[in-house]
Structure formats: structure tokens, C-alpha cells
Amino acid sequence: MPLRNRLKVLREAEGLSQQEMAKVLGITRQTVISIENNHFDPRLSLAFRVAEHFNVPVDEVFYSADDNE
Amino acid sequence: MQLAIQDKKARWAMAGAIGLVLAAGLGLIAGLTRDNFWLSFTVFTVVMAPALVALSAMVLGEGQGSEPAYAEDTIETHWARVAGLGAFLDLVIAMGLSVAAASILHLPSIPLVFFLLLAMSDFAMRLWRLSRQGGQ
Numbered sequence: 001m002p003l004r005n006r007l008k009v010l011r012e013a014e015g016l017s018q019q020e021m022a023k024v025l026g027i028t029r030q031t032v033i034s035i036e037n038n039h040f041d042p043r044l045s046l047a048f049r050v051a052e053h054f055n056v057p058v059d060e061v062f063y064s065a066d067d068n069e
Numbered sequence: 070m071q072l073a074i075q076d077k078k079a080r081w082a083m084a085g086a087i088g089l090v091l092a093a094g095l096g097l098i099a100g101l102t103r104d105n106f107w108l109s110f111t112v113f114t115v116v117m118a119p120a121l122v123a124l125s126a127m128v129l130g131e132g133q134g135s136e137p138a139y140a141e142d143t144i145e146t147h148w149a150r151v152a153g154l155g156a157f158l159d160l161v162i163a164m165g166l167s168v169a170a171a172s173i174l175h176l177p178s179i180p181l182v183f184f185l186l187l188a189m190s191d192f193a194m195r196l197w198r199l200s201r202q203g204g205q
Contacts, residue, residue: 026138030203034144039203046142 002065008036010054010061025049073130080129087129088122089114095121145200152195160188 011021011032018036022029025046034040042050042062051058074080096114100106140146167179 022137026142028137028143028145031142031144034203037203040144040147043142046139049139 002038003041003062004038004065005035005062007032007050007061010056011036014054024053072128073133075130080131081126084122084126084129084131087125089118091121091125092118148196148199152192152199155195156188156192159191160184163187 007021011018016024018032019029022032025032026049027046031040031042035042047058047062051061054061074083092114093110095117096110096112099113100110103109137143164184167184170176171178
């Protein structure tokens, strides 16, 4: 099941660069880029950290590609 | 155990000294266990020195602090896992085929160093390909 995400939208709404986002989440910039481009499905721990940072439920950030947006 | 040296120049100077001493030590052992002492000593010292200097620098703090807080969540770690698994499976297949061929054809066994080089180059190429693709 392909996974999609709204990381880029949420990050840009907060005015964070990819490098800043990576530092906040404790990962690398390449990882942020890969997640935003839907090339990398993060582990559950990272998905929860992302949701926690933006103060939204996990399924508001990550969702199935089959779901209607 | 805290061995880190903060000043970069001092760190590399210390790493150079430690690395060369360790390399010379290994060269000495290699020389003493072979017929041509000076040739063996020189070759082993020169070949081992760069790796031991780099290893010493890492022990003394080179590169520390640049790694992300959750390295296990990064795509680089994912690439390393995928490349490592692929290289391991290739290694098992290559060793199995070579053992079978050597047994059936009554050929001498392939030296272990060949498989070591195969595994290392396989891992490096897989890692490079994954990083070029940028995904999983």
C-alpha cells in the first residue's frame, strides 16, 4: 500500500527549511527530501515525532495513496 | 571513556602519530613472520597507515556531533541495511557456487580474499546506486 504525506505542506506552513526540519526531527536533510518526494516510508517512531511536532494526528500527515484527500 | 580532542589540528596530529605507530607495529609483526623483513615491514606499514590514522582520528572525536539524533530513522541507515542484506545474499550465492564448482570440477578453492573484495565492492556499489536513486 503506497503511503503519501503532507510533510512539505506542513513544513512550509511553519516556514521551516528542509535542513531545519531535519534538525528538529533528529534526522538528515536527505531523509526529509525522500519523505517529501514519497520515496521513503518513515518508521513509526519518526512518523509519530513528525505528528507530534506539528501537533496533529499521525493520519493527518501520513495517509494511504488510495484514500481520497 | 572520553578521548575526544576538541582542536581539529591537534586531533589529526595525534591521530597521525598514533596511526603511524600502530601501522609500524603491525609492519614489525608482519616483517618478523616473513623472510624479507624490510620489504614486508614497509609494505604492511604503508598499506595499514591510512586506515589506522583515520581510525585513530575517529576514536579521538573526528566526525562526532555531526550525526543526527535519530540516525536509525534516516534513509542513509535504510540504504545501508538494504545494501548490506543484498551484498550478504550475493556473497552466500557466490561462495556456494564456487564451492560447488570446485568440488565437482576438482579445482583449487578460490582464496577468501576474493570473497572479501566481492562483498565490499558489492556493498559499495549497492549503496552508491541506492543513494543515486534517492529512494527505497
